Each structure stands twice: as C-alpha cells, then as structure tokens.
Amino acid sequence: MDFEEPNARPVSHEFLAVVLAGFGDQLDPLTSDHGGDPCPKALLPVANRPMIDFPLTWLEQSGITEVLLICPTAHRTSISHHIHSDTSSSSYPSLHVDVQTYDESPDEPVGTCFVLKHFSSRIQRDFVILPCDFIPPEDLPLSLLLNKYRVESNWDGAIITSCWLKAHGVDKSTVPEEWGQMRSSVPILWDKKSGTLLHIDTADDYDRNSDELEIRMSLLSRYPVASLSSQYTDSHVYVCKRSILDVLHHKSMFDSFREEFLPWLCKIQYQNSRQGKYGLALKSMTTKEAHALALRHSTLFGGSTLAQDSSWRNYGSPSLKPVTFSVPSSPTRPDVEPLTGLKIGIVVHGSVFSGRVNNIATLLEVNRQVLSRTSYTPPTDPDNRALIDAKSQISSDSMIGSSTKIGERATIKCSVIGRHCVIGKMSRIAGCVLLDHCVIEDGAKLEGCILGRNTRVGPKAELVRSLTQAGYDVEAGGEFATIRNEKLEVSDWTAGPEGRGFGEMSSGDESDNE
C-alpha cells in the first residue's frame, strides 16, 4: 500500500495575524476579577458571542491561518481554554492560534509598541495587527485590506495599510459621560486617489496647537490633492511589513502604536531627513527587486506627470510649461519615485462603525446595533422553550441565550440576556445587557444596565444605568432609592452587611442625562 502524502511542506504563509488582548481598563467593573477568576476583556460577550470570536472569524474568512494571540498572563488559561476547546461554538478549524503572554498588570497598562518589541522575534513575516475588541463591519472583508497591501508593497513600497471607518455620530445622553466616549475620531489627511495616509493629528499635536493643523509643505507638494476629514476613526487593524519592527526597536520611547508610532511613520513619507535615516531599514530589497525589471518594462509604470518631474524645472522655456491642464488626468496617478518610495496605505470604508468595544458606551451601542439586525424568535428546542414562560413579553429586538429561564409576566425589551440566566416574575428589563448566569429576582426593574456574570439582583430592586462587577449581589429594593448611574464593584471584604454605599463604588455623574 502506498500512502500518498500530500505535499509535506505547505506554501509559506504570507501573513501572521497578531491579536492583542489587553486588560480592558475602561470596561472596568465588567473585567475585574470574579472572586479570583479573571474576566478577560476578550471573552466578554457581545450579543452572546465572546468578543474575540469576531476578529477570529474575520481572519478565518480571509484565509489567514497563523495567529499569535498576546494576552496578559492572568488571562492565559481562560483564553486558551476558550480557543482550544473542542466545543463547536468556539473552535476555529482553520486557524492555528499560538497564545503568548505578556506580564502586565491592570495598574500599568502597556502599549502596543512594547508588546510588539517583545515578541518581534516570533514575528518573522508581514503581519496583521488586530485588536481583540474589533467588531468588523459586515461588508468589509479583511481580504480587501490584504489585497491592497499586496499590490502596494510591490508597487509603491507600502509599509503599512491601515483601515479607517466612519465614526458613529455623537450620541449624547443615553449613557452617562463617564462610561466613555463612543467616538474618538482624529483629523486625518489622506490622498484619495492613491490611498495614502498622510497625516494624523495626534493628541500631542492638539496640545501643542489647538487652533491650527500644522502640515509640512513637502507633504503638500507631493500630494497636492489631499482630503482632510475628522469623521473617521482608526480601526486599529494594520497590515504591516516586517521591517517596521526593526524601526520600532530604534524608537524605544514610543508606547502606543496608534497614537505615536503611526503618525510618526506617516511623516517618513515626505520628510527627507527621516527617510534618509530609516529608509534603508524599511525597504526590503527582495520585494522591490523581484519586480524591478518587469516594472521597467511595464507600459503603465513610471513617467511622472509633467508638473512633478523634477527634471522639467531645468527647462525654462514657456512651451515646456506643464500642459496637464488641458489634458485629462491619466487613469493611474503616477507615483513619485515608485521604486524607492515608502507609503502608508489607507482604506477608508464608509460603513458606520461605533468604535472598538473598549469602553462601556461602545459595548452598549454595539449590542444595540446587533440587536437591530436580528429579531427574536422563541427557541425551537423544547427544553429551552419550556423555560420561557408563555406569559412573558419579549420584544422582537432582544436576544436571549440558551437555557435561560424567564418567569411569567416578565417584560424584556431591547436587551441581550446571556445563557443560564434566571429572570424572575414581573421583572422589567429594558435596554440592558446581562451576561451569563445572572439571577434577577421577581419584580426587579433594570434599565440601561450592564450586569456582569453571576450577578444577583434582589427582588424589587431597581437599577438604572448601572454596571455591576461579576458576582455582585444587589440587595432587594423597596425602601431604598433606585440605584442610578453607578458602577457596583465587589469590594473584597471591606463591604459590611449594608452592601451598597461601601467600598469602591463610584457614584456616577449627577447631571441629569435623561
């Protein structure tokens, strides 16, 4: 018998996906420990699917198979268990996920740059950086970004391709201020025709000069037709060339990739001094030379427009003045020195994106968006069905997890309820997100809240726009006033029998946000 082995060595994979799972400081009570077990941000469910599911399925669809997942040491077991477990809901058959840890504590958040530097030895090819809290819009496939990078790395010398999505409109008043800003867009300058990102206005630039946007003339002379907008937010998805990591090692003071390194890299495109210093490190000889000869023979290559060709300036005669005005622009905008240029590509996508799910407001908003796209149908499984009382009123824009028991006369509107929850009789839940295993006793009223895992809400309690940490126990309501705009955290052992009002509770914004 002859066992035909398939071609043993697979084709070398093009990209490595680096998924960064942080602590989630801004999602604070939800990501704090549940009695010793960590609640990683990556596993926080959005519409009853763990958050990390979304970028990983997105990766699968685009054909990338190698994933390097970096998470804090404390979260390693839970995340690794989730990813490598065999249950069908959380397995990614074509992905090969390598979970690596980085020592980090919630008090000192570590920027992306440090993490990348630390793991640069494991990253040996072009890579894609993805945050774990990115919910990709449905009409944006990752292969769009990858194709743009593939073409441009040979054509223009692209070193990064980034993706910017239209920011959600500022939506006041539904959430308290301190739960975080949904929109965090920065003004950017980019060239539409060639898809080049030219300038990002960072917070430092804003501090330095809040009235004006400072742009270099060399930028404008290279890209005279540029677009400026402040409507886009960075998706933090970057397709990068390997040589970036070498440059990163030189720049040890950079902490955040998005806020410091990327704007710095944008400046390399037109600042000749920086190009001189870092240009060689960034250009990898193989991709250029592979096609240098072919590109020289290509008919649509080379030949800058007459206005931009520097040798033109030697000819002063008026007949040689740029005649581009009467000539329509050519189909492909010629690139300035394409064989030696560096470029930060940008893909601007129009679909509305509420931001990465890294603060509470966005979490609520994203859940709401998912709910608006789905509609509730009672579960077909008879066991599950039996748990949901017929007399309960569940609006069609809610989502109920499996094995959740809903008592009679319960009213659920526009909410996401996790698995294995118990909702008592006569309770009213509107616009909330309940994670798994919550217990809501009879008569409770919840509005606009997010309850962590295993929260227990006592009978007749009222919670408006509050958050609870996993495992919190809300006392029964009644003579106490409703809890409003508060983040309820389980203090270790300092809380006395009075329950609320102790420990690390932070009372919310008192301004009336209704």
Add this chain to the structure above:
Amino acid sequence: MSSNSQPQHKPRTPSLLLQANGPSQNDPPPTGAPTKSQKQMTKAERREVQERQRAAKAAKVTASGPQSGGPLAKPQHPSSSTSSQPKKTGRGSESPVQSRASTAAGSSGLPNKSTKESKAAAATAEEDAAVRSRGLRIFSHFALQKPTGHIAKGNVHPAIVRLGLMFAEFKICGANARCIATLSVFKRVIQDYTTPPNNTLSRHLMTHLSVQISHLVSARPMSVTMGNAIRQLKMEISGSDIDLPEQDAKDALCGKIDNYIRDRIIIADQVIQETAMRKIHDGDVVLTYARSSVVQKVLLEAWAGGTRFSVIVVDSRPMLEGKRLLSALVSAAIPCTYLLLPALGSVISEVSIVLIGAHSIHSNGAVFSRAGTALVAMMAKQHAIPVVVCCETYKFSEGVRLDSFTKNELAPSGDSFSCFPRNRSPASLIIQNQLNLEILNPLYDLTPPCSITAVVTEAGVIPPDSISSIPLALGRSV
C-alpha cells in the same frame, strides 16, 4: 412586413404583456403560428419580443422560485423538447410556455393573496431584470469574471497571489513586463518548492506550477509571451535529470529561466535597438503609438547615439500609455509631439517612419497589438510611409489570427471622458457603466500584414509573412 401578419399574431404580442395578469391562453402552444410571426416581424419587433421573454424568464426565476419549482419543472420539459427545433422558433415557443406556466403556477395552487404577491413580485422582478444591466451585448466574451474577490484556491504561492493582483489591476502591463514578472515569480516558486516523497521533481513540479498558472490566468488571460515562456519552462523541467539532488535541479532551472530572460528579451532588445537605430536618420520624424518597451528603448538609444530626430507620440484612451512614453522621451530631451488618435490625419503627412511594438505576431504575419495600432499602420501605409514593427522572436505565435474579435480583453476603465466642467474633479467626470450604457474598450487589435513594411527581430529585418521561417532558420522549435 407587419401588414402581412395574420390576425392571430396581433393578440399574441399583447398577451405576452398580460402574462402577469392571468392566464389568457391555456391551450397548448401552437408551434406553427409563432414560426410565421417570428419570421414576419421586423427585426426590431423580434428583439422586443425577445427582451420581454427574457425579462419574463428572469421574473419567473426570481419570483416563483421556491413555490412553484415543482409545477414549473414539468411544463419546462415539454417546452424544451419542442424548442429543439430551429432556434428562433424554439425561443418563441418556449417562453410563452414558460410565462404561461408561471402564471398557471401562480394562480392555480395558491390562495389569492399569495397570487397577488407573486404577481407583484413578478412585476417588480421583471422591472429589476430590466433595470439590472445585462452586461455587454456584443463581445461579452471579452470580459473576465471578477477574480480578485476570491481567496486563492489550492496551494497558491503568496507571490503568485500578489502577481495576480498586479495583473488584474494593470499595474504590470505589457507583453514583456508580464513575461518577465511571471518568470521572476516562478523562480521564487521553484526555490520555495520541495518535492514530496515518492515523487520526482520533473513530474510533480509541473502540476505544482499548473496550479499557480491557473491562478494567474484567472486574474488576467495569459499573454502569448507568457505562454511561450511557460512552454519553454515546462520543456526544461521535463528534461531535467532525475538523479540531480533537488537543490541543484532547482538552481539549474532558475539559471535556465535567467538565461531565457536574458537571451530572448534583454539581449534581443539590444539587437533590435541596434538594427532599428539604423533606420532612423537625422531630421526624421518618427511616429509611434501608445507605449512599447522596445520602441522606447530604440528611440532612447538612437538619440543617445547622436541621431537628431523628432518623435510624434500618438495616444488613445482609456489607458493613455503614450503619456508615460512622452515623459520618458522628454526627460531625455527628445523633441516630441503628443496627440490623440483621432488627430492622426493632420500629422501623418509629415511622418517619415512609423515604429510600433507588438503583443504577439502570428504565422500569417498579422500583428496583435494595442487597440489603435491597426489604424496607425493602415494610415501610414496609405501615405506610403514605412511601418516597422519591433518585435522579439519569442512573441511569435504559431496560430493564424484573422481578426481581433475571437480573443480579446477589456481595458480597465478609469479615464475621465471629458475635461469640462472644470469645477468638478476629474474623478467625478469618469463615465461608468450605467442603466443604458455599457462601456466597451477592447484592449488589442489586429494589424494585417499588408499594412506592415518590415519586422525587426533579433534575427534580422524580415517581411511580416516570413515570421514562421525564423525558428527553422535559427534551429529552434519555438
């Protein structure tokens, strides 16, 4: 013609319009009557009927898909058997049956409400089908299905994926460029390749390469140059020694690829440059069309050699490759004139020689080149101006090509069709495919041998008809 039509035809056309309203004729299709009506209707009327039938077909497919799949299937079979008769009559008889079947299905088995819904759906679907553009009516075989959306199937090397993208987006364009790019990438593929156990390099590498080649072909149809080069490569692979260790065999193959590029393209270009240079004299006006890498080299070399001539660059949309040639020539300080193809007639009388490049050249002497070359050659010939084609021998294709319609491609769109109004950006002036407008830009055309005076190859200057004797003369098979 329409006055001769028998009275039964008149109600027939309105009945097709009423197809959505209800079954008006339930009798079996009279195949005799449609035959006469088809022949006697004018062409326009026939086309109209055909359109309506096509729309009805689309409506039937979209509207009554799941519901009436069963009852529809049966009436379709007899209709398809009757339509095995001459095509025209078959089309005429088939679609009334189908339309009647759809209405029959719509009205028979379903309650009134859903009939109305299906009718309404059929009506909107009909509109949709009409609204949706049907693609090109003629030369629809020029267009390629959009390939870049899909993920590469099979074991495609990432460099091939990138190359496919560059081809599809016309970043690498031109026969020589594509061939060089393909061969360079194949070198990488060969170097990254490992022979699986129980297999030999010579046999398995071919199948491995075929996967890559089919990916490239799906991005953009293969050029003749690529085909010739790949055929040569396959011959080398099959001829490689089995006993050689793998790395040596791979290095030998890469060396052969390098030699091919060097001999058949680079050095051939140099020989062509020297030969064609001698055709250009001081004071000549050289006309060239679009951009050929060889012609560009010839002109630059001739200028560098001291001959003082001037160049007229003729260009055409949508590619506007002549602009690139223009800037390359101008940066070498060659005096140039630039004009678009329609203006050729005004300058042709001043031209002394026409130099054009080729995508491929066929055994009957026909030259397949960028669309517009045939016009230039024909005009020059009319004015008794020598037309010289600069072409390497590896562009020779064995077949005989008589027209440019059987195999061609569409040029990428993207040029603005008007400069005015100036206050709008050029990007917004681009004409796109619209409701009633399909843009057809063939990429290549065929210059017949009668318009060509001579072909300059690295084997010498030959008349176009004797291309096929070159391989024999050089002792090669290709």
